[in-house]
Amino acid sequence: MGTALLTDLYELTMAQSYRDHGKTGTAVFSLFVRSLPPERNFLVAAGLETLITKLEQFRFTADEIAYLGTLGIFSRDFLAWLEQFRFSGTICAVPEGTVLFANEPILQIEGPLPEAQILETLALNCIHFETLVASKAARISAVGRGKSIVDFGFRRAHTSEAGIAAARAAWIAGFNGTSNLEAGKRYGIPVIGTMAHSYVMLFDSEDAAFRAYQSSFPDRAICLIDTYDTLACTDTIIRLVREGVPVPGVRIDSGDIGMLARDVRARLDAAGLPGIRIFVSNNVDEYSIDGWLSSGVPIDSFGVGTHFITSSDAPFLDMIYKLVEYEGTPRFKTSPGKTTFPYRRQIVRHHRNGILAYDEVVRTGKEMVLGLLEPVIIDGSLVRPLPLPDAIKEHCSREIISLPVPFRSLEKQLYDVRIQR
Numbered sequence: 001m002g003t004a005l006l007t008d009l010y011e012l013t014m015a016q017s018y019r020d021h022g023k024t025g026t027a028v029f030s031l032f033v034r035s036l037p038p039e040r041n042f043l044v045a046a047g048l049e050t051l052i053t054k055l056e057q058f059r060f061t062a063d064e065i066a067y068l069g070t071l072g073i074f075s076r077d078f079l080a081w082l083e084q085f086r087f088s089g090t091i092c093a094v095p096e097g098t099v100l101f102a103n104e105p106i107l108q109i110e111g112p113l114p115e116a117q118i119l120e121t122l123a124l125n126c127i128h129f130e131t132l133v134a135s136k137a138a139r140i141s142a143v144g145r146g147k148s149i150v151d152f153g154f155r156r157a158h159t160s161e162a163g164i165a166a167a168r169a170a171w172i173a174g175f176n177g178t179s180n181l182e183a184g185k186r187y188g189i190p191v192i193g194t195m196a197h198s199y200v201m202l203f204d205s206e207d208a209a210f211r212a213y214q215s216s217f218p219d220r221a222i223c224l225i226d227t228y229d230t231l232a233c234t235d236t237i238i239r240l241v242r243e244g245v246p247v248p249g250v251r252i253d254s255g256d257i258g259m260l261a262r263d264v265r266a267r268l269d270a271a272g273l274p275g276i277r278i279f280v281s282n283n284v285d286e287y288s289i290d291g292w293l294s295s296g297v298p299i300d301s302f303g304v305g306t307h308f309i310t311s312s313d314a315p316f317l318d319m320i321y322k323l324v325e326y327e328g329t330p331r332f333k334t335s336p337g338k339t340t341f342p343y344r345r346q347i348v349r350h351h352r353n354g355i356l357a358y359d360e361v362v363r364t365g366k367e368m369v370l371g372l373l374e375p376v377i378i379d380g381s382l383v384r385p386l387p388l389p390d391a392i393k394e395h396c397s398r399e400i401i402s403l404p405v406p407f408r409s410l411e412k413q414l415y416d417v418r419i420q421r
Contacts, residue, residue, distance in 0.1 A: 131169075
């Protein structure tokens with residue numbers, strides 16, 4: 001499947017009209033989030049690799065040109081131009097994994113106006129979703145106090161590709177692994193899994209189920225203990241270990257998880273088994289993690305699914321792609337509540353003792369001021385290979401550590417972003 005039709009109709013109708021009226025000069029578009037949701041103190045930039053990968057394949061095939069011709073909208077001249085379409089402009093972007101705030105450009109696209117316009121929908125689609133879920137994942141990780149957090153979200157993702165993209169975004173934003181094999185293969189993310197209730201229910205007893213699983217996977221038997229009676233099953237685990245059956249961990253997936261985790265830990269410790277880890281899942285999010293850990297609930301690992309992959313408390317960002325400059329002259333909106341700032345911009349970040357102090361969003365000319373935005377594509381060609389997910393993860397970790405401590409909490413904070421008018 002090609003990528004050129006992954007756009008909205010009006011991108012092409014505008015592009016044709018621009019060409020009809022000689023509006024083919026150099027334009028600059030800025031992609032940014034106008035305001036943060038109340039539930040977010042910061043964003044984590046993500047999706048650039050997806051965008052660049054799709055852009056490298058952005059060609060109108062003969063079949064796609066034929067389809068556009070059947071719409072009866074486009075001129076032959078414009079369709080002929082689309083047949084030769086290649087993005088020839090420049091893209092500057094903040095590195096993936098970078099912490100950002102409202103009104104700070106995530107990327108800027110510069111090129112002939114029709115070309116840059118056509119990329120709007122694709123750019124928003126790639127950057128919006130991955131930034132959304134990376135920001136959610138970073139927020140979850142920030143309250144996790146070093147505990148292991150695993151992406152369990154694929155089955156609740158809106159599409160399979162969304163699930164894979166979210167696993168990557170979660171990995172770079174601080175998660176420790178994923179349950180999804182394709183994401184593990186594609187991006188080198190550690191894959192982690194336990195067992196389902198169906199496995200336990202198939203056997204005549206939990207004892208038989210756990211023995212069978214352990215015989216198949218001697219070092220990976222994370223036993224699901226809440227199918228029938230969690231505390232009674234904990235006693236079964238204790239008996240198995242005493243009989244020489246290794247059990248590295250147990251998982252709780254239902255009930256009052258905080259109370260059950262305390263009781264399970266107490267029973268295991270009383271039996272002299274402090275090394276058995278407790279893994280919990282079932283509608284886990286940053287609020288439940290923070291609540292459990294703040295009250296001392298003894299949980300070692302979290303499986304996070306639905307609330308992460310749908311970013312349930314903030315399911316979208318007010319992300320926009322706006323024309324800010326054409327042929328060197330400013331372009332901006334003045335609509336109430338939707339005012340934009342003209343000219344290409346750069347983000348200059350200021351630290352105090354290694355911690356973020358404030359940002360400036362400054363106007364800049366063709367020679368970019370040194371800042372967060374870096375050239376990724378120049379004259380249609382990739383400047384350098386994109387970083388691997390592990391390198392992005394390290395960068396993101398440094399970014400999160402540089403945030404003032406209150407910004408890593410669940411309490412609302414407002415960061416100082418100074419915008420040059």
